Amino acid sequence: MMKIVIGEGSCGIAAGAEKVYKALDAVRDGFELGITGCIGMCFLEPIADVYNEKGLLLKRLVRLTPEDAPRVAAAVKSGDLDSVKDLEIKDEDAEILSKQTRIALRHCGLIDPEDIDSYTADDGYKAIEKVLKEYTPEQVIEVIKTSGLAGRGGAGFPTWFKWDAARKSPGEEKYLICNADEGDPGAFMDRAVIESDPHSLIEGMLIGAYAIGASRAFVYVRAEYPLAILRLKKAIRDAEEKHYLGKNILGSDFSLELRIKAGAGAFVCGEETALIESLEGSRGMPRLKPPFPAQKGYINKPSNINNVETFANVAWIINHGGEAFAAMGTETSKGTKVFALTGKIRRGGLVEIPMGLTLRDVIFGIGGGIRDGKKFKAVQMGGPSGGCIPESLLDTVIDYKALSATGAIMGSGGMVVMDENTCMVNMAKFFLDFTTKESCGKCVPCRIGTKRMYEILDRITKGEGKPDDIEKLETLCTGVKDGALCGLGQTAPNPVLTTLKYFRDEYEAHIGEKRCPAGECAELRRYRIDKDACRGCTLCARKYPVGAIAGSVKQPHEIDPEKCIRCGACYDVCRFGAVVRE
Amino acid sequence: MKENNIDLAFIRGILREYEGDDHALIEILQRAQEHYGYLPEEAIYEVSRIKGIPPAKILGVATFYTQFRLRPVGKYLIMLCKGTACHVNGADGIEKAVSEELNIKDGETTEDGLFSLKTVACLGCCSLSPVMMINDETYGSLTPEKAKEILRGYKARGGDAE
Numbered sequence: 001m002m003k004i005v006i007g008e009g010s011c012g013i014a015a016g017a018e019k020v021y022k023a024l025d026a027v028r029d030g031f032e033l034g035i036t037g038c039i040g041m042c043f044l045e046p047i048a049d050v051y052n053e054k055g056l057l058l059k060r061l062v063r064l065t066p067e068d069a070p071r072v073a074a075a076v077k078s079g080d081l082d083s084v085k086d087l088e089i090k091d092e093d094a095e096i097l098s099k100q101t102r103i104a105l106r107h108c109g110l111i112d113p114e115d116i117d118s119y120t121a122d123d124g125y126k127a128i129e130k131v132l133k134e135y136t137p138e139q140v141i142e143v144i145k146t147s148g149l150a151g152r153g154g155a156g157f158p159t160w161f162k163w164d165a166a167r168k169s170p171g172e173e174k175y176l177i178c179n180a181d182e183g184d185p186g187a188f189m190d191r192a193v194i195e196s197d198p199h200s201l202i203e204g205m206l207i208g209a210y211a212i213g214a215s216r217a218f219v220y221v222r223a224e225y226p227l228a229i230l231r232l233k234k235a236i237r238d239a240e241e242k243h244y245l246g247k248n249i250l251g252s253d254f255s256l257e258l259r260i261k262a263g264a265g266a267f268v269c270g271e272e273t274a275l276i277e278s279l280e281g282s283r284g285m286p287r288l289k290p291p292f293p294a295q296k297g298y299i300n301k302p303s304n305i306n307n308v309e310t311f312a313n314v315a316w317i318i319n320h321g322g323e324a325f326a327a328m329g330t331e332t333s334k335g336t337k338v339f340a341l342t343g344k345i346r347r348g349g350l351v352e353i354p355m356g357l358t359l360r361d362v363i364f365g366i367g368g369g370i371r372d373g374k375k376f377k378a379v380q381m382g383g384p385s386g387g388c389i390p391e392s393l394l395d396t397v398i399d400y401k402a403l404s405a406t407g408a409i410m411g412s413g414g415m416v417v418m419d420e421n422t423c424m425v426n427m428a429k430f431f432l433d434f435t436t437k438e439s440c441g442k443c444v445p446c447r448i449g450t451k452r453m454y455e456i457l458d459r460i461t462k463g464e465g466k467p468d469d470i471e472k473l474e475t476l477c478t479g480v481k482d483g484a485l486c487g488l489g490q491t492a493p494n495p496v497l498t499t500l501k502y503f504r505d506e507y508e509a510h511i512g513e514k515r516c517p518a519g520e521c522a523e524l525r526r527y528r529i530d531k532d533a534c535r536g537c538t539l540c541a542r543k544y545p546v547g548a549i550a551g552s553v554k555q556p557h558e559i560d561p562e563k564c565i566r567c568g569a570c571y572d573v574c575r576f577g578a579v580v581r582e
Numbered sequence: 583m584k585e586n587n588i589d590l591a592f593i594r595g596i597l598r599e600y601e602g603d604d605h606a607l608i609e610i611l612q613r614a615q616e617h618y619g620y621l622p623e624e625a626i627y628e629v630s631r632i633k634g635i636p637p638a639k640i641l642g643v644a645t646f647y648t649q650f651r652l653r654p655v656g657k658y659l660i661m662l663c664k665g666t667a668c669h670v671n672g673a674d675g676i677e678k679a680v681s682e683e684l685n686i687k688d689g690e691t692t693e694d695g696l697f698s699l700k701t702v703a704c705l706g707c708c709s710l711s712p713v714m715m716i717n718d719e720t721y722g723s724l725t726p727e728k729a730k731e732i733l734r735g736y737k738a739r740g741g742d743a744e
Contacts, residue, residue, distance in 0.1 A: 014707050014720035042709030185665030185704035223612070223649050224705060226718070264608050264647035267703065281607035283646040299605070342667035342708035349709050380666060416666045416708075430669050434703065440646075 002031045002058075002076050007047040007109055009038030009195045010227050011188075015045035016065065023069035024048075030077040037196020039109025040350035041096060044089065050076055060094070061087040092368075096347060099366050101328065103336050104152075104189075104312040105352045108196035113231050116238040119199040125244050127318035128206045132252045137167060140211040144314070146322025148334030153179055153270070153307030154385065154411045155487070156333070156400040162304050165294035166212040169302035176209040176217040177298065177305040179275060183222070183267040184383030185434065186414030189338040190308035192350055194221070194228040197312070198235035202245065202258065204311030207318060209256045212304050216257050220275055223262045232260055267384070267438035271486045272305045274440065285440045286486035307412070309338055329355035333399040337410065341367045343417035344374060353398070360394040363417055374419035377518075378502070382411025384431045384438075385491035387498025388424060407498040409491070423520035424503040425510050429457035431495035439488065446489030449480035453496060462523045465511035470500065519581060525566050526582050531556040533578035540570035540579065588624040592617050597632045607635065607643055611650060620651045648702070656691045656698040658716050658736055665704030667711040672725075676712045677701065679726035683733045696740070697733070 006012070006021045025033055039047060044062035052058055059081050061072060068087060075084045102108075112118040119125070131140055145160035166174060178201065182190040194201060201219070209217050221229050236258055239245040247255045266284045268274045273287035276298050297303025313335065317325045326334045333355040339362060342348050346368035353362060363369065363379060370376050378388040387408035389396065396402050403410050418427070432454040441447045453476050456469050477493035477500075484490045500507060509515045516524040529540075529549075536554040548564045551557030559570070571579045596613050600606040607629075614625050621644055630637045644650040662680060664673045681687055684697050691698040707713045710722025714729065721732055 010720070011707050011709055011722075014710055014713070014722045045710075182706065183703065185669075186667050186708055188704075188706035188708055191706045222706075224702070261609070262612060264612065264649040265702075266647050278608065279605065281605045281609075281643070283643055340708060342711060343670045383666065414666065414708075416670055418670055422670055427669075430666070438703075 001053055002079075003034055003051045003053075003055075004031055004072070004076060005034045005036050005049045005051060005112075007037065007039055007045060007049075008035040009192055010225070011038060011042045012045045012047065013227070015042075017046035019066045020046045020048065020064045020069065023066035024073060027070050027073040029073065031073070034112055035114070036110060037108050037113045038192045038350065039097075040105065040192070040352075041089075041093065041347070042349040043347050044093060047089075048072065050081065059084070060089045062089045062093070063087070093347065096349075096351070096366050100352050101336050101354045102352045103316050103325070104193060104200075104309045104338050105197075105350065106316060107200060108192060108350075111197065113196050113198055114234055116199060116235065116242060119197070120242075123319060124199055124315075125203055125242075127315035128203050128210075128244065129250060131207055131210055131318060132250055132254060137211045137213060140207060140318070141167065143318060143322045144211070147313075147317045147325035148322075148329070149310065149313055149317060149325065150333065150400065151307060152309035152313075152337065152412065154184075154382065154409065156410055159306060159310055162294065162306070163208065163211045165292070166214075166302050166304035169294050171302050173216075173301045174212055174214040175298045175301055175303040176205060176212060176214040177275070177279070177303055178205055178217070178219040178308060178311055179270065179272065179305050180219055180221040180225075180228070180308045181263045181269050181275060182225075182308070182412065183270045183438075184385075184412050184414050186342055186380070186383055186416045187340050187412045189340055189350055189413055191222075191225050191228050193308050193312050194225070194232050198228075198232045199239065200312050200315055201232070201308055202235060202239050204314035205258065206244065206249070206256055207314050208304065208306065208311065210254055212302075214304070215255050216259075218259050218261050218279060218298075220261050220263055220269070220279060223264055229260060229262060236260070266440070267434075268440045268486070268488050271488060274486070275305065276303065283440070285442045286488075288485070309413070330397060330399040330402075332401045333410075337398065337413060339413045339415045341415050341417070343380075343415075344371050344419040344422070345369075345417045346371050355399050356397050358395045358397050359389065359415075362398070362415065363394070367417070370417065370419050372419075374421065376417070377420050377422055378418045378424065378427075380408075380416040380418065380427070380495075381414065382409035382491075382494070383414050384434050385409060385487065385494055386411045386414075387494045388418070388427060388502065389498070390502040392502075407494065407501055409494070421518050421520060423461070423516050423518040424499040424506045425457060425516075426461050426518075426520050428496045428499045429454065429461055432457055432492070435488065435492040439492075443483070443485040443489060445480045445483030446485065446492065449476055449483070450489070450492050452476055453480070453493070457496070460507065460510045461516070461521045463510070463514040463521075465507075467511065469511060470504070470507055473500065522566060522568065525568065526561070527559055527564060527566065527568070527571060528561075528580050528582075529557050529559055529570075530578045530580050533576050535576055535578070537575070539573050539575070543569050543573045588618065588622045590624060590628050593625045593628050594632070597629065607633070607640065608647070611640070611644060615650060620654045623652075654691075654695075655700075656696050658697050660697060660699045660733075661702045661705065661715040662688075662699065663703075663705045663707070663711070663713045663715075664701045665708060665711070667708035668704075668713055671711040673712045675726050676714065676724050676729050679729045680714070680733065683730045696737070 269284040274284040278284040534556040
């Protein structure tokens, strides 16, 4: 029987996938209906894939609405798929997938995340079987070492090294922890992996736990990801039933108990020692390192923490060998990386590419460049710990080292693309607003330093910047970077430093000329009425809150710049485009 | 302690489940909030009494994490995303529209107890930005007008809707 499979990740559901599913279910006749996770082409959601009885993908239908359901159902039943050709994905959009290399996302959007058999049918749990039969823990670590896999959460620390340290750390009781507290605004690959392929995370964790010698493990998931928690819970239950989790896994001596702990909303808990504090039920405040978690982690026992995407690569590496993974990428960065492409991009979504492609390849080659015919200005990478990379550096290769050299970081993989209408000072302010709110308050440089930086940025965007503000910002940046206790504080100045480095002219225009070149800062906008376009409809004068617009009916109006409070009400209300904003 | 209208049997039941587990404070508070809709003072004292954790420490944890609230929220909790992608795509304008429509600011609840507004860092639906969630429903690709229309829909349903 033919089968229609609907993409039901959070994004798909938000775009209406569940309504499409229900509508199709109501007219189901002569075909099966199923769900899958996120294929990563978020801009085309809701998406439905039509498979034939042999499981071959025949058609991918996009941007569906419940109203399309009867037509789609009839087409699938009769086999006349050409009748829904208008709903089919365009070739140029379909190309996005062929330009990717999918390892961490290998099952995403293809298998049913709520069905363990769907995972095992596609080589699922083969790697743990192989490991338990053929490998010693040391050999597993050796394979991971050969692969060159590094932490995908942001820091890029070699995974094998952490595993090895935890393995060698004395003590019987050890813990493996998965950091799924994906807090970087603009990154959602961890959510997508858990929602779309939860068993690959479980399998990666099984292999990791075997390697370090842990019999208990946690997944620390953001509470903001209810669907991910739901699917992971089901996956754990199913894996326990099939003896992939629990005591004496697959008849071996190896046992693992896996539990989910829901985070409660604190960005700093992405820092590993803060995460451990939170796991223990306390405020998530980072600890001093050393001792590192490998020596003293959860309840002071040796612990190892890796990110979701890191674990999602592990089973593939075991199945295909470390060399196959290391064959991709650059000298210093091996394998692939998943990026969340968002912002002013034409084709936003999740993309996984081998390291070594350039930023331009990803943003323009895969993402299709900027929306609405606007001009590219910058790409923000690494969230609040990262920075803004300008157009002149678009040919930078994606590699931990090369990206760090720009002042940004690889980070967890958020790529927020900005166009000419994005103000870079405001962008820096946005991130500092975030870090001041998320600073845990334990150390002074971060708690007070970020606040003072925010205040300076705030006054600059309001046209109250002082001549020495740039210099002050730079001093503060250095102080916070050097003085903060943990990664949050140490990297908090990066958004300011990179915008100062690449977009200093925008700061200078705000401070010196009281002008926002991007036209985003409301307090710095100037409005005037184009006399030729104004029909004298009086709408703006009537709407205007402070009586700064003068003019009589059918006569061109005028704004008194002295009285204007720059609220933009006239601009919003004008039906003739006669109000000019500059 | 005054018990007001808080049914402490529930929290006592939860505490029995976590007997002997000294690291479960966050989970206990999460389940308490799920049940009561917020963390009532009485429940905090009960956790303190049974677990032997000082109330100050419990309150310290509760105020550290954004998920916890010490006051009840409206029937419809609006979580307005102000993550990077939403910011770039105009989240400030959406917030302004919501505030105008409901006459509340971030962290406030309407007088009729119907709506609460809370801005959040990232909902992870960046490709549909700007985004807001009302209870469990996510709304993407918002414009100020669209956001207002959605809210009017909820208003029309009033207190009856699920």
